[in-house]
Amino acid sequence: MTKLRELQRQFISDCLSADLTDDNVSIETDVDTQTISAKGQMGIYRESAIGNIIIPMQITYPVIEKLVGREFFRATCRQYIKTYWPKTGNMDDYGQEFAEFLSNFEPVKELPYISDVARLEWLYHESSIADDMEPSDWTSFASLSEDDIEKTEILLHPTVRLFYSLYPVKEIWDINQHEPQANSELDLDTLEGGYILCYRQGIKTVTLTIAEADYTFLFAILNGKTLYQSAELALDIDQGLDIQGIMATYLKNGVLCQFFTQPIPNA
Amino acid sequence: MNTQKIEGVGLGLRHCHFQEFIDDKPKVPWLEVHTENFFSVGCAASKYLDKIRQDYPLSAHSVGLSLGSASVDCSVREQHLQQVKQTIDRLEPVLVSDHLSWSASDSVNYLPDLLPVPYTEEALDVMVQNIDHVQAVLKRQILIENPSSYLSYKDSPISEWAFLNALVERTGCGLLLDVNNIYVSAHNHGFDAEHYLQQIAVEPVQEIHLAGYAVRQVEGQNVLIDTHGHRVYGPVWDLYIKAVERFGAVPTLIEWDVDVPDLAVLMDEKAKADTIMSKISKGKAA
Numbered sequence: 001m002t003k004l005r006e007l008q009r010q011f012i013s014d015c016l017s018a019d020l021t022d023d024n025v026s027i028e029t030d031v032d033t034q035t036i037s038a039k040g041q042m043g044i045y046r047e048s049a050i051g052n053i054i055i056p057m058q059i060t061y062p063v064i065e066k067l068v069g070r071e072f073f074r075a076t077c078r079q080y081i082k083t084y085w086p087k088t089g090n091m092d093d094y095g096q097e098f099a100e101f102l103s104n105f106e107p108v109k110e111l112p113y114i115s116d117v118a119r120l121e122w123l124y125h126e127s128s129i130a131d132d133m134e135p136s137d138w139t140s141f142a143s144l145s146e147d148d149i150e151k152t153e154i155l156l157h158p159t160v161r162l163f164y165s166l167y168p169v170k171e172i173w174d175i176n177q178h179e180p181q182a183n184s185e186l187d188l189d190t191l192e193g194g195y196i197l198c199y200r201q202g203i204k205t206v207t208l209t210i211a212e213a214d215y216t217f218l219f220a221i222l223n224g225k226t227l228y229q230s231a232e233l234a235l236d237i238d239q240g241l242d243i244q245g246i247m248a249t250y251l252k253n254g255v256l257c258q259f260f261t262q263p264i265p266n267a
Numbered sequence: 268m269n270t271q272k273i274e275g276v277g278l279g280l281r282h283c284h285f286q287e288f289i290d291d292k293p294k295v296p297w298l299e300v301h302t303e304n305f306f307s308v309g310c311a312a313s314k315y316l317d318k319i320r321q322d323y324p325l326s327a328h329s330v331g332l333s334l335g336s337a338s339v340d341c342s343v344r345e346q347h348l349q350q351v352k353q354t355i356d357r358l359e360p361v362l363v364s365d366h367l368s369w370s371a372s373d374s375v376n377y378l379p380d381l382l383p384v385p386y387t388e389e390a391l392d393v394m395v396q397n398i399d400h401v402q403a404v405l406k407r408q409i410l411i412e413n414p415s416s417y418l419s420y421k422d423s424p425i426s427e428w429a430f431l432n433a434l435v436e437r438t439g440c441g442l443l444l445d446v447n448n449i450y451v452s453a454h455n456h457g458f459d460a461e462h463y464l465q466q467i468a469v470e471p472v473q474e475i476h477l478a479g480y481a482v483r484q485v486e487g488q489n490v491l492i493d494t495h496g497h498r499v500y501g502p503v504w505d506l507y508i509k510a511v512e513r514f515g516a517v518p519t520l521i522e523w524d525v526d527v528p529d530l531a532v533l534m535d536e537k538a539k540a541d542t543i544m545s546k547i548s549k550g551k552a553a
Contacts, residue, residue: 204311
């Protein structure tokens with residue numbers, strides 16, 4: 001291994017070490033320590049890197065930060081970072097495991113919903129940065145034969161994310177989108193969980209509470225069921241469901257994006 | 268091929284000012300963006316930028332190409348380079364830049380920071396190879412920015428300015444001279460900032476950065492940290508005057524990334540740089 005390559009391996013290892021002491025800085029002999037120790041110099045980079053990771057976490061998880069407070073959030077991120085260092089230089093990729101981390105994080109065990117709020121924030125983030133896709137020309141859909149309709153498969157817009165929580169995370173998320181106002185407390189004992197749809201319209205990412213039947217319909221489509229199969233599954237939930245009505249709704253907001261009368265390529 | 272030019276004093280475009288640039292079109296000759304912030308084509312930031320760049324030429328500044336990495340496993344860096352390429356092809360910036368630094372090693376982790384390179388012949392060969400590769404993939408020249416640093420290697424026999432000049436000679440890259448970084452590193456490592464400026468070759472310098480730093484106490488020593496969270500300090504303005512005297516009216520950027528203030532504050536900093544640039548240019552013309 002070349003000298004530079006080994007030095008860089010040790011540098012990263014020192015930066016990531018949680019228990020860096022004066023005795024165990026592995027690049028000690030490579031650093032000029034006349035005025036500041038190797039540990040001190042390494043600490044500057046360590047703190048700088050952690051700060052550079054916390055900033056995107058704050059952007060992705062603003063509701064979690066509001067719920068637990070700025071300082072607690074920063075301290076929580078520091079714990080998270082110990083296990084989950086960035087794997088790439090694209091910080092849009094970073095933070096996916098935060099919900100799972102919170103679900104096992106002892107200091108927030110009094111907030112059982114917090115993990116699901118984080119999960120919603122990650123889905124919102126994913127939706128915000130997902131690619132665009134041009135919709136099909138749906139005017140020709142009306143003239144499809146019965147046979148074609150039965151075989152039809154649909155692609156949801158790439159920004160669509162679906163989520164179910166036992167907790168009222170949509171209400172928690174909504175109330176934390178604004179500055180606190182009088183009477184803005186939630187009664188978490190009476191509120192119930194629900195089904196959430198997240199998608200992007202233009203530059204705005206939207207979150208909506210939807211009915212279980214709608215969720216079932218969209219979830220089935222997302223998982224490769226045909227339009228016909230998806231409708232059947234949704235009707236099992238709600239026999240009175242107006243399939244044409246929900247198709248019109250989700251066509252209008254762009255959630256249903258492309259349709260195919262043949263199996264979707266690469267699906 | 269983008270035939271736009273950038274001249275004068277530009278600003279770093281940050282999210283909180285997007286709408287103002289669309290609605291008010293403030294008088295700024297060019298803008299710099301962080302390439303990594305626009306990797307996603309569909310995100311709101313990219314859609315804002317698509318509108319803004321109709322009125323402003325861009326410089327695209329990367330922070331993650333890790334040009335000083337000696338690692339053999341390049342998959343993470345290669346993936347990053349492809350994302351930079353796609354973004355640059357889309358944004359068509361006039362200038363493209365990254366740093367004399369590294370962020371990724373052989374390990375699976377990536378440190379989101381600009382880590383210091385020892386100035387050795389081996390590191391020079393590594394940087395040359397990586398810059399050559401990036402320029403070949405992007406099919407264009409890139410500028411290399413001098414870093415701020417807080418750590419000195421014992422085995423670093425080449426001066427930073429000689430290292431930068433050698434990169435230019437061996438790769439044909441240009442230079443992005445960060446005057447604040449020179450001041451910060453000169454303070455932290457005890458070299459003469461003006462001497463540094465005098466040693467840098469004139470022609471390759473195509474962009475200058477100005478920003479504010481912070482002071483941190485480490486083991487009883489004042490260490491300057493390049494935070495981009497403050498107005499440009501007086502001694503950095505003084506050094507900027509020397510830089511313009513040497514390098515001419517090179518496009519100059521006011522950078523501010525942390526606790527970004529109202530646009531009026533950035534415009535005020537820009538006006539100071541404008542005044543310096545125009546005074547020295549007039550003096551030279553007289």
